[in-house]
Amino acid sequence: MVESHVQKRGLIDDLLLQENMQIIGHATNGFEALNLVEEYQPDMVLMNAELPAISASEVLDLFNNRHYAGKTLLMTSRPCESATEAFRRRGAAALIDEANLVADLPRALDAVNAGYAFFPWHPTVELAELTASEPSASLLHSLSAQENRVLRYLLNGLSNCDIARVMCLSNKTVSTYKMRLLQKTDTKNLVELIAKLNPTGKAFLK
Incomplete structure (x- = not known):
């Protein structure tokens, strides 16, 4: 799990444990996330989209370059149409609005575990x-x-x-x-x- 804020990290840990998820490591920035993924190859990475050091988009690109096979779920405090599409193109499996984190994180985990993406902000009407x-x-x-x-x-x-x-x-x-x-x-x-x-x-x- 990649989150730089200690208090928020504690909340997310609790939510993940309630969903019977095993947390194998914490990172506070993109560089640490890359090292953890390289070492443990987790099934999922839950990552804040507003990261210090290097951006979430850059981290996703590096995951792709290194052939990371797991799923990446992003959390954001600024859900935006253009950012959502950019993350989708880079292979993110979910984008969760932090304002609805308690309700949407379990939904996102269920969707991704079932083989679906979770982008509630992406327009679906044609x-x-x-x-x-x-x-x-x-x-x-x-x-x-x-x-x-x-x-x-x-x-x-x-x-x-x-x-x-x-x-x-x-x-x-x-x-x-x-x-x-x-x-x-x-x-x-x-x-x-x-x-x-x-x-x-x-x-x-x-």
């Missing part, structure tokens, strides 16, 4: 699926790139606060985008918006 009808296509093309991203997150059930965290925006800005979406689609709420974009009732989520 807006292309909404363009089956001409009216839907016209509406979607009228939206800006940021409005499309907000729409994806809304359709995946994220709250305004969640969207603000993942897009690194203020809650007020997200509320403004949501209001624009309703105005552009001539709808009063999210339920009406979904019905207007998806008149056939086809499922949004994959």
Whole structure:
């Protein structure tokens, strides 16, 4: 486990032990993590994404270069869309929001142990699926790139606060985008918006 803060490390240790995980070593930075992985070849590495010395992205690249076969789970206090995608491309198996650590760490461990990835902040709605009808296509093309991203997150059930965290925006800005979406689609709420974009009732989520 790679975490530089002593108090946080204690909390994470407790959570891991509750999940019957064996902790074989602790590191406080990326260099120590590389040495521990080289020595023990653990099944999993749980690592803070905001590391001193070298970045988590650099550590992931070095894991790949050294053919580390285990899974790497990252924790972050700043979940962000671009960072999530960068970590996914580098082979991370999970990205856990520290604000929801107690609830999400067990979920992430279960997902990774079952052979799945855990990226709750990554948009899963494919807006292309909404363009089956001409009216839907016209509406979607009228939206800006940021409005499309907000729409994806809304359709995946994220709250305004969640969207603000993942897009690194203020809650007020997200509320403004949501209001624009309703105005552009001539709808009063999210339920009406979904019905207007998806008149056939086809499922949004994959």
